[in-house]
Structure formats: structure tokens, C-alpha cells
Amino acid sequence: MRNHWQSINSHWHASGVELCLPGTQEYGVDTELELDGKVEKFCQEVVVARFVSEAIGRGLARAEVEAAAETVLESKNLEISRLRDKLQYYEAVNHEMFQRNQEVVELTRKQREVRKMKQRWIWSCIGLSITLGASLLAYSYLPGSDNCSQSTEDFADILPPPDSGSTSSSLN
Numbered sequence: 001m002r003n004h005w006q007s008i009n010s011h012w013h014a015s016g017v018e019l020c021l022p023g024t025q026e027y028g029v030d031t032e033l034e035l036d037g038k039v040e041k042f043c044q045e046v047v048v049a050r051f052v053s054e055a056i057g058r059g060l061a062r063a064e065v066e067a068a069a070e071t072v073l074e075s076k077n078l079e080i081s082r083l084r085d086k087l088q089y090y091e092a093v094n095h096e097m098f099q100r101n102q103e104v105v106e107l108t109r110k111q112r113e114v115r116k117m118k119q120r121w122i123w124s125c126i127g128l129s130i131t132l133g134a135s136l137l138a139y140s141y142l143p144g145s146d147n148c149s150q151s152t153e154d155f156a157d158i159l160p161p162p163d164s165g166s167t168s169s170s171l172n
Contacts, residue, residue, distance in 0.1 A: 015049070
């Protein structure tokens, strides 16, 4: 039994708690009041040891939770960074496509203006040709326009040169 008490005492002493063994010199001198004080001291040390171990356990648990939260936070920051880069890429592509679209719209507008201008020139030339042709035809049918050669001489700078005699027969 004494060996058992000594082994318990050595374990308690390693953890910082002193325990007097029965049958030792110190134990024999103690009175009952002193024994009650030592028991009270022992109980207080056990309570303090329990509080300390609970505080250490809470501290370790908090450290583990913080480490896990740090890992999650780091992964979320990486995800945010990746999404920000992706958004920046899409904004750049969108801007580029907008620029290209604006260029195509501008090019189409210019082509349409050129086409309308060409059409105006063509229709103007056609209208002018019809007007000149109608006025020459009307002039040739006017009464008293016997000198056809004089009328063609008036328009010689506008009309092409006459062929070998076929022009005078067609005007009469």
C-alpha cells in the first residue's frame, strides 16, 4: 500500500500537486485540523488544475477553429481574386466587341452614304440626258426650224460629232 501511495504521490508531484503520504513522518505529526487544511488545499489545487485544463482546452479549440477559418478565408480570397480577374477579362472583351461593333456601324453608314451619292449621280445623269434629249427632239419639231444645221451647230459643243450623214436625215 505504501508503494501504491508513493507512485500516486510521484504522479501528482509531476503535475505540481504535493500530497503527504500516510505513515510518513509528516503525516504522523499532523493533527486532524491540519489534515483538513491539506485536504482543502488539495481540493483547491484540483479545482484550479481543472480550470487551467479547461482554459487550455478552450484555447486549443479556438486556435483550431481560427486555423480552419484562416484556411477557408484564404480559399475564399483566392476565389474572389479569380472571379475579379474573370470579370476584368469579360469587361475587356465586352469593350473590344463594342468598339468593333461601332466600327462596323460606322463603315456601313459610310458605304450607304457612298451608295446613295452614286445613285443620285446616276439618276441625275439619266434625268439630264432625258431632258436634253427631249429638248432637242422638241426643238427639231418646232415650226420654222428649217435650218437644222444651225440648230445642231448651236449644240455642237454638247452633242457628239455627227456620223457620215445619218444625223441630218434623222433630224429631218
